[in-house]
Amino acid sequence: MSDFIVNEAIEDYAFLNTTREPELLQELIDETNKNMGWPQKLSGRLVGRTLKMLVQLAQPKNCLEIGMFTGYSALSIAEGMPDDGKLICCETNPRAIEFAQTFYDRSPHGHKIDVIFGRALDTIDDLTAKGELAPLDFSFIDADKRNYMNYYERVLELTRPGGMIVLDNVLWSGKVLQPESEIDDVLVEMNRRIADDPNVENTFLTVRDGMNVVRKLR
Numbered sequence: 001m002s003d004f005i006v007n008e009a010i011e012d013y014a015f016l017n018t019t020r021e022p023e024l025l026q027e028l029i030d031e032t033n034k035n036m037g038w039p040q041k042l043s044g045r046l047v048g049r050t051l052k053m054l055v056q057l058a059q060p061k062n063c064l065e066i067g068m069f070t071g072y073s074a075l076s077i078a079e080g081m082p083d084d085g086k087l088i089c090c091e092t093n094p095r096a097i098e099f100a101q102t103f104y105d106r107s108p109h110g111h112k113i114d115v116i117f118g119r120a121l122d123t124i125d126d127l128t129a130k131g132e133l134a135p136l137d138f139s140f141i142d143a144d145k146r147n148y149m150n151y152y153e154r155v156l157e158l159t160r161p162g163g164m165i166v167l168d169n170v171l172w173s174g175k176v177l178q179p180e181s182e183i184d185d186v187l188v189e190m191n192r193r194i195a196d197d198p199n200v201e202n203t204f205l206t207v208r209d210g211m212n213v214v215r216k217l218r
């Protein structure tokens with residue numbers, strides 16, 4: 001099934017009428033396509049520029065990314081962050097980490113990014129035990145969908161009131177309309193829980209495969 005559920009011509013039109021990402025990120029896309037398995041995991045311009053815009057407006061200092069891959073979204077987030085901001089990225093693929101680091105080393109925003117190898121839930125527990133994670137200002141959740149509810153709940157606890165959480169792939173290629181698998185059910189339940197929670201407000205964007213933008217109220 002395609003990752004894109006918006007009409008392809010409309011998707012192309014939106015892409016062509018969105019600010020281009022910096023050249024380094026275009027190079028990162030090309031190199032990911034050439035060198036990495038499953039290059040379609042990379043979120044791309046529409047998601048990346050949306051993240052950059054949100055971060056540019058909110059100016060979060062304490063940020064978390066769950067699921068970094070080759071660093072496209074991380075560099076998009078870092079680009080909008082203040083110079084003294086910190087983005088902690090959780091990733092389990094050592095090759096993706098090595099690849100991403102070569103681009104962070106070349107980016108004027110790379111110094112804002114710290115990568116931690118390992119399963120995100122373990123990393124969150126470790127950092128929380130050391131008092132190094134909360135209060136979060138901004139988080140981007142984009143790793144294994146089976147754990148989405150766990151990620152969301154942990155991150156929500158650690159987010160300060162007024163902080164933001166963005167979840168990618170919340171339309172799950174449209175499978176949320178006719179869930180058939182356990183993973184489909186996780187996405188459906190999580191989207192419903194967010195919309196019903198009086199402690200947050202959200203907007204569900206039909207950008208690419210769906211981005212849920214959540215703001216913690218209290």
Ligand SMILES: C[S@@+](CC[C@H](N)C(=O)[O-])C[C@H]1O[C@@H](n2cnc3c(N)ncnc32)[C@H](O)[C@@H]1O
Pocket residue numbers: 041042043044066067068069070071072073074090091092093096118119120121142143144
């Ligand atoms: C969709 S990709 C992320 C794409 C990236 N955010 C971007 O926009 O380019 C998901 C990533 O999550 C990683 N991942 C999967 N399970 C994980 C886990 N339990 N903890 C941390 N990362 C995980 C995968 O290795 C993969 O690189």
